[in-house]
Amino acid sequence: MKIEILxxxxxxxxxxxxxxxxGVLAEQGIEAGVELVAVNTDEEAxxxxxPGSPTIRMDGRDLFPVADRAGxxxxxxxxxxxxxxxxxxxxxxxxxxxxxxxxxxxxxxxGQDRRHLGRRTSMTEENKAxxxxxxxxxxxxxxxxxxxxxxxxxxxxxxxxxxxSAKLIDTFKETFAEARKGFPDLSITVEDVMVxxxxxxxxxxCVAPIGxxxxx
Numbered sequence: 001m002k003i004e005i006l007x008x009x010x011x012x013x014x015x016x017x018x019x020x021x022x023g024v025l026a027e028q029g030i031e032a033g034v035e036l037v038a039v040n041t042d043e044e045a046x047x048x049x050x051p052g053s054p055t056i057r058m059d060g061r062d063l064f065p066v067a068d069r070a071g072x073x074x075x076x077x078x079x080x081x082x083x084x085x086x087x088x089x090x091x092x093x094x095x096x097x098x099x100x101x102x103x104x105x106x107x108x109x110x111g112q113d114r115r116h117l118g119r120r121t122s123m124t125e126e127n128k129a130x131x132x133x134x135x136x137x138x139x140x141x142x143x144x145x146x147x148x149x150x151x152x153x154x155x156x157x158x159x160x161x162x163x164x165s166a167k168l169i170d171t172f173k174e175t176f177a178e179a180r181k182g183f184p185d186l187s188i189t190v191e192d193v194m195v196x197x198x199x200x201x202x203x204x205x206c207v208a209p210i211g212x213x214x215x216x
Contacts, residue, residue, distance in 0.1 A: 006037045007053040013087030014054035045072040052077025139188040143173045
């Protein structure tokens with residue numbers, strides 16, 4: 001596992017982000033180093049697709065994904081905390097965004113004791129993170145990221161009796177890829193995740209509320 005904090009020298013908040021991140025890793029019993037990556041030129045920002053300082057990445061993936069942009073340059077990054085916009089995420093935000101599905105897969109495949117990975121992570125928090133990841137993948141069409149939430153070897157147990165055997169990950173990709181063909185501009189925004197439900201909003205010029213004409 002490779003964890004990085006991208007920042008520019010002189011950023012007033014990246015040390016706070018580092019402190020928060022290390023605290024979350026410690027409380028979950030995850031032994032992993034945190035590498036500080038200095039990004040001090042616009043050229044480096046463009047090469048690393050750097051959305052602002054500080055940015056936390058795990059295995060190259062932004063812990064708080066943002067939309068791609070045409071150009072990248074040095075600048076500060078703001079996080080929408082429950083209280084206000086701040087220059088670094090809170091510990092609660094880091095826990096909620098942590099790719100727990102990835103941690104589950106590592107535990108299962110390597111046979112490591114659960115006490116050493118995700119020690120205090122409740123199943124509810126894991127499920128919340130997985131739910132957000134599903135909508136994020138479907139909304140962006142980045143189906144190559146399906147391995148973050150679906151075990152590559154898991155069978156699809158929802159097939160009809162005469163259907164040929166298939167892997168769950170392949171069914172996931174095919175099902176939502178077909179959905180996006182019909183609604184290529186579909187965008188899903190997760191507004192809230194609760195224990196019993198997920199609140200979300202979808203947007204597409206081809207979709208309209210019942211009784212209204214589609215826009216496209």
